[in-house]
Amino acid sequence: MSEVSDRPLSFPVRSRVQLWLGTLLGLHIVACCLSLIFVAEFYAYLKLIMFDTTRLYGAIMMVAPFAAASALFVFARFSFGYFVGFYLYTMVLGYLWLAEFSLFRYDHLLGAISAFSCASAFLAPALFLTSPIKQRLVLSEPALDRLLSFILVLGTAVVITGAIYNFRFVGLAEMYSARSELDLPAFMRYAIGITPNALLPFAFACFVTRRNHRRAAAALLLMLLCYPIALTKLTLLAPFWLLLLTLLSRFNPRIAVVLSLFLPLSTGLALSALYKSGAISYQHFIEWFGSINFRMIAFPSAAIDVYNDFFSRHDYTYFCQISFLKPFVQCPYSDPLSIVMAKNYQLGNLNASLFATEGIASVGPLLAPFAVLACGFVVALGNRLSAGLPPSFVLLSGGVFPQLLLNVPLTTTLLTNGAALLFLLWYVTPRTMFEHGAGSFSRTRINKQLLNFCLKLYIRR
Template sequence: MKAAERTLEPTAACGLVSASAWRGRLLLLWVHLFVCCLSLVYVARFYGYTGAVAFTQAGLPTATLVVPLLAAIAVFFALARFSFGYFVGFYLYTLVAGYAWLGVFSKFPYDRTLSLASAIASLIAFLVPVVFITSPIKQFVVLSDAAADALRGAILIFAAATIAAGTTYNFRLAGIDSIYGFRHTLEFPAPLRYAIGITSNALLPYAFASFVMSGERLKAAVALLLLLAFYPITLTKLTFFAPPWLLFLAIVARVFEPRATILLSLLLPISAGLLLVIPYELGAIPYELFIKYFSAVNFRMIAVPSIALDVYNDFFSTHQVTHFCQINLIKSLVGCTYSDPLSVLMSKNYELGNLNASLFATEGIASVGPLAAPLAAAVCGLVVSFGNRTSVGLPPKFIILSGGLLSQVFLNVPLTTTLVSNGALLSFVLWYVTPRPVFTAWSD
């Protein structure tokens, strides 16, 4: 074998990648895993009073036994090609890794061995389709370049109209620490509620990504300002942090290749939170300044989705599963044991507030229990892989930016809600009809 040939090895996606490249990526993944576990140690230190997260020296040997298994799963991301499923899959990998670590120290009395095995199996069952099903779907409907330009302008107009309608029901300039005192009072008509979720999570990121790719910075800024304008209407952290998050993704994607961008999009913010611990403990920065960042990133963005999986496992270990009746359509046809939404149900049983959760917790544990959860995860993976197929041919940077908020939504929201209420399905449609030649020209 020639020396040049020995530097290339086949990927699981049937392509070729240099051995040094995938090994370097694997090392970065392992660093990410270590940083996540270390972050959770400090989360337990600062938020142990909630009773939902803990850490003990006695449990450390057991916790470290889980890490090699998670490190082995990281090979998926070291070898596979970039896709939307890669993006979502890596975020959910981080969620399950966090749960695997936290579960060792959990104070809840359910069978954690069974639940951990179920979570790992569910993760693998989800990753196989979302990472490896990337064949394109033939475009039978394609927008002309002029129609695509008109669509982006129409999105800005529709967003402005949605914001105007939303302000008639709620407009409050509340600080980020005060939103929970008002959120329970918010009520929107169903059409407006859907319009807000779809516009903020799918339409405006799509428009922003398009404007960034075409170099239309002013219009990109308008898209971000419109996105921020949803905050006083919805009082959600996601809408508050959405503009800086998309800007952060745009900067990282400009410097690094797509897969490294995805890895660094979590590793860098988590690492920043850990680095802030040092000046805080030295007294160089006040607690209030430190905890604002650490709470938003290391606790809320990273730890809470894993905590939610722990909580759902505990609750449904002693309560009847839903058989998907939390989905409104199914509830209207067959009824449901639970009258409250799952998030409210968790709030009534745990002192953690309304706790929405990912597909692993809802379509998995809550709906069918730990034994059948991997099957549900596999089906969810097949659905998400449809997004891969509709986006083939689009520049990775465009997919990262237009799907940048959906990746966050997948951490905290059931798949069915993400598809419909938060616009993931519409994003798939938009990717499908988007003309490839103009994007190819922009990316050159």
């Protein structure tokens, strides 16, 4: 069931993989809806995610057509866009369920149609534009080796420099209040965004490919040490997330993508059942359920609901929230959108995905699909620049970005969090290091040296 390259699978294997995918996708959709019911129960006090049994039929009818669209993931091949697209698909699925129970007073039918259209517009290029771009600039294998060493040195420098400004180990409960006190300079904000999200995962993927376990562990440790500086949940969980993806990469990569969300989500459901039966305490249950089922999966869906409500009554931004466009576009808001939402809804700094920001906030629900389509082409560029790399390598090196894109606009992800830099690294990575399987990087170089030596001996004779 392993898929280690982009070569087509034989028909029996392909059919078996598609059967597994279809089954997993169906289970995942059911698990998402069940999870939202439990989230509505345990977080009812927020009046953000609701559930009413009398409107269950309407919610099922709202979700059913979109559930059928999951067939796209059965037939599409793995790519970076497949990885990102599945996470954003799950987010839109959650919104379509929540819209039926929403307490906000906006046109929910328009919101649902817009979300469905946005998802379709994004997935079309993200899933199916995967043709390679010819490599005109390729690093030599020794140059890549030096680059990986530089990334580890840079990561160490970022941690040491960041510790001068802030280095506090705090629990998740105290994280948000501690983060509000952060005052990092601009260069550190970029460094702490790009290094643990793009550079170190790329280095980790290279080290795993070459079976260099010590240096892979060093990359994960540096990622973990970014947490006391950045104080974000993602920097704390990212090293463990990459370890999970490493284990899942033994499966077919498309199955690994679905399992990467389905397994944590199902664990939260199992813990909720154990809590309700009295087998575990509330504290043991809520730490996982709150972080995964609520914050990671349900909250990005709820953010679309909030943004639809706010911008049904307020001016659109017309992309003025993008920093380099702000001088050229008259902006109705002086604060960042996350702060604007915090002031109006008392839910904390409410960052949101590209569906909510580049879509709803920028041009409204009617034109949002066109803006999201453009975002889909950007992600498709990542597909094309990474074409020829093994799926497991793309899975690991890009593993942080699907989670980021659930809560962060695409423009911010590209620049502040380093996705554009990762695209460039994929483009210049020598494909020869993967030609003979894991660990071939060093063997290929040694074999070339041995061949040259033998040729010299032959010529001298």
